[in-house]
Amino acid sequence: MEKSLHSKPLLWLLALTVLATGCRKYLDFEGEDLQPRLVLNSLATADSVLTVQLSNSRGVIDPGPISGVTNGQVRVFDGQGNLLEELVHQGDGIYQGTTVIAAGSELAVQASASGLGTVQARDRVPFAVPIQQWDTVSVENTDDGSGFGFTTLELTLTINDPGDRSNFYMLEGFIGQRYVIETVFDPNTGTFVNDTIEVEEPFWSRAYFSTTDQVLISESDAGLGETRVFFGRAVFRDDTFNGNTRSFRVRLESFIRPGTLDLRLVSISESAFRYYRTLERYAYVEGDPFAEPVQVFTNIEGGLGIWAGANVEQVSIDIW
């Protein structure tokens, strides 16, 4: 995205001048007296078991800790209100179940904890939408002579969007690079020592990618023809291509060869879509006094957090 000059530096200077010269006064703030509420966070992913994090909220200026709720009760119901299971506390506020989540199922959750009340939420786990086709359109070798060239990878993927419903997606990329491990930790000396056996292990990190695709950038403030860079994740919906086949082209700016690209197309519920969209925006402008504050989406009745469904479709692409 092309960045333009604007008055930000001078206005920052003005803002600092105001802060430096204006009179400051502390105000009584009712946020101080707010009672903690129960926070429930979970992304219910198809073909996995349920994991829920329970914690408490605090008033924004309350210095008290936010910690996992260990004495809570988390029960999961199906769409008809039948109890599926009660999750078991695993430690530090993490509760886990044993039932494998089925795609398309509607799940309701009810959680309670002493002194924090009861919260509930409901959402549906979407069906997966497969990546129909992928293609590395161009691989541009910019080998610097070190043997590990930086490559710009242009990737096209195609999906068939189901037309019977609104679909929400999350496109993620993970890059796995292989490192040769030649040392092992010696517990006797407390140091790393050379080993005679070399182990090659992949190291995974999120992939930066950029795109000019109008659908992918439509949720951002980028305009037509502008380029937007994503830190490993683009969240979008099918408003403009519902029921159609759609290809997306993204560009991974610095891909170190050789390596593996795990491409994930995560079908997410609308609640998850709204949560990630607002969370991304929140992260982007945090601390900027010139930006409009962001309300991060929550669908937890009586509390805070997110209860949402997801279904992952993944392809792995080895680049040599």
Place this chain on the structure above:
Amino acid sequence: MLNSGLINEMLVQYGTGKWWSPSLLLFRWIKRHMPDLLATDKLAFAILPPPHCMLRLTFLRAIGPGMLCAVGLAVAAPVQAQPTHGTISGYITDQRSGEALIGATVFDLRSGKGTISNVYGFYSLTLPADSVVLRFSFVGYQAEEVRALLSGAITQHVKLGPSLELREVEVVGRRTGEEVESTRMGTVELPMEMVRSLPVLLGERDVMKTIQLLPGVQSGTEGSSGLYVRGGGPDQNLILLDGVPVYNANHLFGFFSVFNTDAIRSVTLTKGGFPAEYGGRLSSVIDLRMKEGNNQKLRGEGGIGLIASRLTLEGPIIKETTSFMVSARRTYLDVLARPLIRSASDGNSVGGYYFYDLNAKINHRFSDRSRLFLSGYFGRDRFYARDRYEYRSFGNNYEDKTETGLDWGNAIGALRWNYVFNPRLFSNTTLTYSNYRFRVSSEQESIRTINGQQSKSYSAISYRSGIEDWSVRTDFNYMPVPEHYVKFGGGLILHTFTPGVNRAVDRNEFVRQDTTYGARRIVAQEFFAYVQDEFALGSKVKVNAGLHGSGFLVNNTNYLSLQPRLSGRYLLNEHSSLKLSYANMAQFLHLLTNAGIGLPTDLWVPPTERIKPQFADQVAAGYTRSLGKDYMGTFEAYYKYMRNLIEYKDGASFLASGTDWQNNVEVGRGWSYGGEWLLEKKSGRTTGWLGYTLSWTERQFDALNEGRVFPFRYDRRHDISLAVTHHFNERVDVGLVWVYGTGNAVTLPLERYPALPGMDNPYGVNEIAHIDARNNYRTPAYHRLDLGVNMHKPTKWGERTWSLGLYNAYSRQNPFYLFFTVDDFGRQRLAQISLFPIVPSVTYNFSF
């Protein structure tokens, strides 16, 4: 018929004349091709100039038979009355200065009928041919009586002198009875005497700050001159200086307005019940008229204040015929601070801020029928910083220069031609130019002399945005009989928007680059036409009905709008009346602005396919009562509904100029309702007003706040303002202002909680500060007391006045900005920044 007499007169006078106008072209065409029409009484209506025709057609289609009767009356009345009627017309002016008196009353003591002068001082009264006794009056002036035998057309210019009965220490405002009788609602004529006497921040008199003291008008943040009228945004105010829109009325981030009070003759605020002649904005019209220039003698006034000085000169170029007015103002904080900055930086740095403005006007009277006015305004704000560092090292010389600047301002001009077609038809044709420009730039230059070899590098980046308008409009006032006052006209505006252009220049031994990029320039056309008639239905009911039609063409997209306007009053008795109004308004421009201070980065943009024009409907009901000759009380209740409003998206920054503005905003609706009480004392030693507003203002956007309704940032439940001046004697007068307002609605997080953990949260957010709703928190209430005293003394050359003021006399710490911070004990706290504690001021004013 209409007058064969009238038409013949017009044809004789203009049919072969050299003056051009669309209506005259039509006259000429009819004369050449359809001469029979001119002799046919029943078709006289058809040969009216184009606006009349339009009047007929528009009313027929849009308002219906009822209104048609009214308009028909307006036009047909003279047809029947012509043989036995006469018209007296002319200009009413101030005897001392020659300035037009706006709203002066002309009243026939025999028939009990009358009229008032328009904004150019022109009046016209058509009465049965008989002897008349006309009384010309204006508050604060000695009334004049003219006896005449009315037959045919009589031109009678009247000069009114100051009232002999009025003690010099008394101040007078508009006659209370006029407001009871008027159909206009939500309209306040601001007494300039009050503007000059009330205490203000740093002694800088400011009409916008005085307007903020009126009920229904709310100020923005502390010190700002922004106006929020009946729940509308700052973009919804049409600010007209001599009829030319001013797009950014702020100096110094809104702490001062661009209007130099010395150059202003009259200010009228309309916040509801808009007559059809106004259009283009949803919430208010602020009509400022510059002085025309004294055509009797050279006069001057000025002042030297803490931050600025000003000087105004006016006088005749040709006595009674041509006069001028020129007024200038400049701040000198930069001049005062320059030595300090130089000294602190060892002479390497210079920086500062200043603003200046210049108003000028010249008017010339060609004849009793024809007058020309040329007026202009030019103002600039500028921040600048310059650094220069030079040093030597190992025999080599290094020199670095940087210069950063931020400047913005308006340039406007108006060429106006008043022409009296006949005693009942007055016209005003105006060609205007308005330009608002904002620019920020940074330049760096380096000169290296190493081993005798010199190399230079230069780089610069700049950003500019703005809006430029050319417009032409013609307005007609048609006064066929005392019972009707018809106004019609139309115009065209050519807008050129520059939403933001960047330029980057690099010049060094390796690169020579000059790049320009950004949003492209957009050209748009706006056009409008209107017709309105103010007519009486019996002795108690008076109605002003009209229609304003407008359109906007941009990027192959057309928007059209027909806006009916209606206001009326019912006289309960001599002292009180009930009023009712409805106005439909359209606004084709949007302003991208932060909701707080008046920054120069505010960007005007046209509607697009996605972002539609704004519309509003407003109904109001009121009660007006004069309480003796000095006091006036009004109550108005209103409801305003607005569509296609824009607000920034969550997370959008108003400083983000690098992206398409459409992606930063959401579209929604809003409404405001409430009641406004105003008690005014209009004359005597003590004058002023007490205003109270009780209101609710809300917004609803599908994509904001989960689609829930939220309060507008300036939703103030209670707003009180007291503005009083008291003249002790000829030498001393004092002023007092006290304001109170419910705190603004701001968005603050109240809770914090953990985000979704692990790989499902790649954004690095561990904790979320939870905002349960937009504008969910109220800042502390705002209140402030300002005191001032003016000490006058006659001198050999005129008069001098020392003005002493105390802004925020009890040093209330009013909120400007709220933020979370850590206090001295390490605790997280909510803190407030206040801008102005008690601020004393002293100004030396003079006039001669």
